[in-house]
Amino acid sequence: MSQEYGADQIQILEGLEAVRKRPGMYIGSTSSRGLHHLVYEIVDNSVDEALAGVCDTIHVTVNPDNSVSVEDNGRGIPVGINHKSGLPGVEVVFTILHAGGKFGGGGYKVSGGLHGVGASVVNALSEWLTVNVYTDGKIYEEKFSRGKTTSPLTVIGECDKEKHGTKVTFLPDAEIFKETQEYDYSVLRKRLREMAFLTKNLRIELHDTREGQERNEVYHYEGGIKEFVAYLNKSTSPLYEDIIYCEGNRNNVYVEVAMQHNDSYNESSYSFVNNINTPEGGTHLTGFRNAITKTFNEYARTNKMLKDSDENLSGEDIREGLTSIVSIKIEEPQFEGQTKQKLGNTEARNAVEYLLSEQLTYYLEQNPDVARKICEKSIQSQRAREAARKARDITRRKSALDGFSLPGKLADCSDKNPKNCEIFIVEGDSAGGSAKSARNRATQAILPLRGKILNVEKARLDRVYGNEEIKAMITAFGTGIHDDFDISKLRYDKIIIMTDADVDGAHIATLMLTFIYRFMPDLIREGHVYLAQPPLYKLEKNKKVWYAYSDDELAKIIDEVGRDQNNKIQRYKGLGEMDAEQLWDTTMDPEKRILLRVSMDEEDASDVNLTFMTLMGDKVEPRRDFILENAKYVKNLDI
Numbered sequence: 357m358s359q360e361y362g363a364d365q366i367q368i369l370e371g372l373e374a375v376r377k378r379p380g381m382y383i384g385s386t387s388s389r390g391l392h393h394l395v396y397e398i399v400d401n402s403v404d405e406a407l408a409g410v411c412d413t414i415h416v417t418v419n420p421d422n423s424v425s426v427e428d429n430g431r432g433i434p435v436g437i438n439h440k441s442g443l444p445g446v447e448v449v450f451t452i453l454h455a456g457g458k459f460g461g462g463g464y465k466v467s468g469g470l471h472g473v474g475a476s477v478v479n480a481l482s483e484w485l486t487v488n489v490y491t492d493g494k495i496y497e498e499k500f501s502r503g504k505t506t507s508p509l510t511v512i513g514e515c516d517k518e519k520h521g522t523k524v525t526f527l528p529d530a531e532i533f534k535e536t537q538e539y540d541y542s543v544l545r546k547r548l549r550e551m552a553f554l555t556k557n558l559r560i561e562l563h564d565t566r567e568g569q570e571r572n573e574v575y576h577y578e579g580g581i582k583e584f585v586a587y588l589n590k591s592t593s594p595l596y597e598d599i600i601y602c603e604g605n606r607n608n609v610y611v612e613v614a615m616q617h618n619d620s621y622n623e624s625s626y627s628f629v630n631n632i633n634t635p636e637g638g639t640h641l642t643g644f645r646n647a648i649t650k651t652f653n654e655y656a657r658t659n660k661m662l663k664d665s666d667e668n669l670s671g672e673d674i675r676e677g678l679t680s681i682v683s684i685k686i687e688e689p690q691f692e693g694q695t696k697q698k699l700g701n702t703e704a705r706n707a708v709e710y711l712l713s714e715q716l717t718y719y720l721e722q723n724p725d726v727a728r729k730i731c732e733k734s735i736q737s738q739r740a741r742e743a744a745r746k747a748r749d750i751t752r753r754k755s756a757l758d759g760f761s762l763p764g765k766l767a768d769c770s771d772k773n774p775k776n777c778e779i780f781i782v783e784g785d786s787a788g789g790s791a792k793s794a795r796n797r798a799t800q801a802i803l804p805l806r807g808k809i810l811n812v813e814k815a816r817l818d819r820v821y822g823n824e825e826i827k828a829m830i831t832a833f834g835t836g837i838h839d840d841f842d843i844s845k846l847r848y849d850k851i852i853i854m855t856d857a858d859v860d861g862a863h864i865a866t867l868m869l870t871f872i873y874r875f876m877p878d879l880i881r882e883g884h885v886y887l888a889q890p891p892l893y894k895l896e897k898n899k900k901v902w903y904a905y906s907d908d909e910l911a912k913i914i915d916e917v918g919r920d921q922n923n924k925i926q927r928y929k930g931l932g933e934m935d936a937e938q939l940w941d942t943t944m945d946p947e948k949r950i951l952l953r954v955s956m957d958e959e960d961a962s963d964v965n966l967t968f969m970t971l972m973g974d975k976v977e978p979r980r981d982f983i984l985e986n987a988k989y990v991k992n993l994d995i
Contacts, residue, residue, distance in 0.1 A: 372451065372480035372503035379532055382477045389957065391533050392543050394481065397474035398426040398524050399560075403551055403631055405430030406558045407685065411521070416548060417563040418539050419525070427523035432491040435509060444509045446487055446498050450479045451505065478526055479503050481533075485526040493517040502529060541569065546963050549575045553587070554631045554683055556580030581614040581681040588679050588962060591970040591978040592618035595677065595733060596726045602715040608687055609707035613644060615680035617730055620973060621737075621816050622874060623675040624965050628683040629691075629699050635961055636692075638699030643708030644682045645671050651716045656731045659724075669734045676737040676816075682708065743818035763828035767792045767802040778850035779803055779832060780888070780944070783864050786932030791854065793936035794944055801848065803832050808864055812871045813972035826871060837875040843882060851879060852951065854888035854943065856930040869954065870972050873964075880956045889950040890931055890943045896924040903942050905950065 375382055383390040383397075395416065405411035411430035418424055434445030441448050453476050479485045480503035489496040495515050499507035528537050541564050552560045552575035559576040577583040582599045595617040602613045627634045627641045634641070649671040656662040656669060684707070690700040720727040762768060765788075769777050779801040782788045788804025795802055810823040817838065820826055830837055834847040853868050855861035865887060872879055879885050891903040893910045897917055904910035914923065931939065943949055956964055970978045 372453065372476060375453070375477050375480035376503065376532065379481055383481070386533050387535050388540065388543075391528055391536060392539065392547070394478045394526070394528060395424050395426070395539070395544060396547060397478050398424075398526075399548070399551065400474060400631075402426060402428035402430060402522070403555060403558070406555050407630070412557065413559045413561070415561045415563065416544065418541070418544070418566060420566055421527065422537055422539060422566065423525055423527040424539065425523060425525040427521060429519075429521040432489040432520050433487070433522050435489055435491065435496050444498070446489060446496070446509055447505060449475050450485070450487060450498070450500060451476060451503065453477075475524075476503070478524075481529055482526040483529045483531075485524065487525075488512075488523040490515050490519045490521050490523075493519075541571070545573060546960060550584075550633075550962070551575075551631060553577050553581060553584035553681075554628055581612055581683055584681050585614045585616050585679050588624060588966055589616055589618050591966060591973050591975050592620050592677075592679075593975065594618050595729050598723065598726060600716070600719055600726075602712050602719075604711040604715070606707040606711055607703050609701075609704055610685040611640075611708050611711050612683045613680065613708070613712055615648075615678060617677045617733060618679060620677045620813065620969065622677065622813070622965075622969075623672075624679045624962075624969075625675070626681055626962055627699075628681070629689050629704075630685055631683075632691075633961075634691075634697060634699050636698040638692075639701055639705035640682055640684050640699055640708050643705035644680070644712060645675070646705075647709045647712035647716065648674055651713050651720070652731060652734065655717070655720050655727055656734075659727075659731075661728070661731045661735065667738070669731075669738055670741070673734045673737040673741060674730070676733060684708065737816070740816040740818045744816070744821045747818060747821035763803070763831050765804055765828065766832050767795070769795075769797060769799050769801045771798050774847055775849050777801065777848045778852055779848040780852045780854045781805060781829065781868060782854050782931065783807070783856070783861070784930075784932065787854070787856070787930065790932060790934055790936055790939050791944070794940040796944075800944065801832070803828060805829075809867050809871065811867055811972055812874050813968060814974065820871075820875070829868075829871070833876070833879075835876060835879070841876055841878065843878050846879070846884065849884065850886055850951075851884055852886045852888050854890070854931065857890050857892050858929065861930075866971060870968055873956075873968060877956070880954050883953055883955065885954040887952040887954060888943050889952060890928065890934075890939075892928060894926040894928065894938070896926075897922050 379386050379390065383393040399414065399416060402411060402414045405428055406414070408430075411428045413429050415427045416424065417427075433449055436445055437443070438445050438448045441452065443451075479500050483501065484506075485500045487498050487500075493514055493516070494511050495513040496509055497507070497512045498505065498509040530537055541562075545562060548560050548562055552558055557576070557578055557580075559574065562573045562575070564571050579586075582601050585599050599614055599616045602611070604611055625637075625641065625644075627637050627644075629638075629640065649669070652674045653662070653668045657664075662669070684704055686701060686704060688701075689704075692698040692700060771777055776799050778799065780791055780795070780803070782791050782802060782804050784806070785804055788802060791802045791804075805825045805828070807825075809825045809829075810819065812820055812826075815823075820837075832847070833851065834845045835841055835843055836845070851872075853865050855865045869885070872885055889905060891905050892907070893904040895902045895904065895910065895913055895917070900917075902913045902917070904913055910925070917923070926933075928934065931943075934942070941948060967982075970982050973979075
């Protein structure tokens, strides 16, 4: 029976009801990510004051009750009456969607909070929110609850006439954020540090006052994005000492570019518009790439590093081992969608391309040693790329001749629908043999690898294509890699890395993740990559068996079954120690197993990239520091 649909069924959501009804439309999700997004929205407003040149300090405090306070020394939100609404400016900003000083009219020349929804959305999704404004020697206060005013704007005291700014304190609503209301200090730290890098001379202080977690950090970078590049390159050896920096204004677009090559083989480019990360790039990044490709080719030919008969260097060749930040400020950015993933303004491309070409040409003429090093690295990359192309073509021809030649060591599954299938990547013949015997032959494929695969963080593309273990994975997955990657050809819905639960196993898993991250990152973005979780212990007593996946879990089982001489405890040192039945019951049975999905948040792209460079790069000191800093989180590994 169909439901009646007429005019009365059309709902009209007034005020901020729409935000509470569909919060995901405004903050992405109501998970931990959305929770932290509330803080960013309020901080963005304070950063906009800094971009306007009227604020130089922002304090972010996580309070004991897990509420958050954001205070700046900007102009202070206007407290006068807005004539269109008849409400104080503060109340308009916090209770009306798409209201603010960022739609023209001179309030802000550039702004990240373009859509004017930030403050009101945070208000709508908070159990309570209090705003204080310091201006003209007075302290104003207004209180809200779930988007509605509970206490009108009033003067609650006096302050020094020199004091000015805004303080917003809010408590996320447990009715909305059901998964968690607990703020993660490390997540806040990453984002605030990035904001400070992007806003030269802005001081951001982060304070955690929760019991047992008290700490304070200050982020202040006079060098701005130059220091950002230095930070991102700290786990590599720079090719030259300088960080190349260009800045300027063209057609009302302010452009900043900082870049430096290192000894790695991977490009790390990040782009921002009005301090907003644009992970999918856009016209500003296109302008950057056009400029460096054109400029370096002209330099190499003028200085006879490329012969007339040589092909031009590709952009990919020139950007090998390049870490770069492209940051622009523009009055009316045109983003693709509310998520602001990609910039569309053509004037941004023209401004970046013109300014960078001009200033980079001058820099290379003034610094021939740096220019020579970059060109030589690019030419080596070009040769390696050509060798990789030949290796790839040979692989393609072999596949064509063989029909579709899967690696011989692969035990494939019989079901041909990728949605039903999964592949286990297993290290060693012993574990591979157990897995092949244990598997469901219809839907589970097994690919055993011999030893540790190539560390792709230290290898060019030609060596990657020449490595037998990596070629086996590429062929089995079916997607191709790098420029040839096509996720529609993926042969398995789940790629499960199954290694021993020890240090060696963790290292092998990290090598595999490094390969996938560098050459098939969409497999991670689309949620196809998993880590198997084999048990650490088997406890047997009176013919009953329990499996424990951690030391804590083993202790709990022993407490339950009792401690006596009948307890037989086995510590598994490798998957090969399990027989097929045990491996199926504990690690491979979809009904019982534990899998960890590998995920990647684009907002944390620079930190993810830096982690792989730190763990798998050449420099020892950053890796040692990373291990010492994170050792407290590691359990159950035989170290």
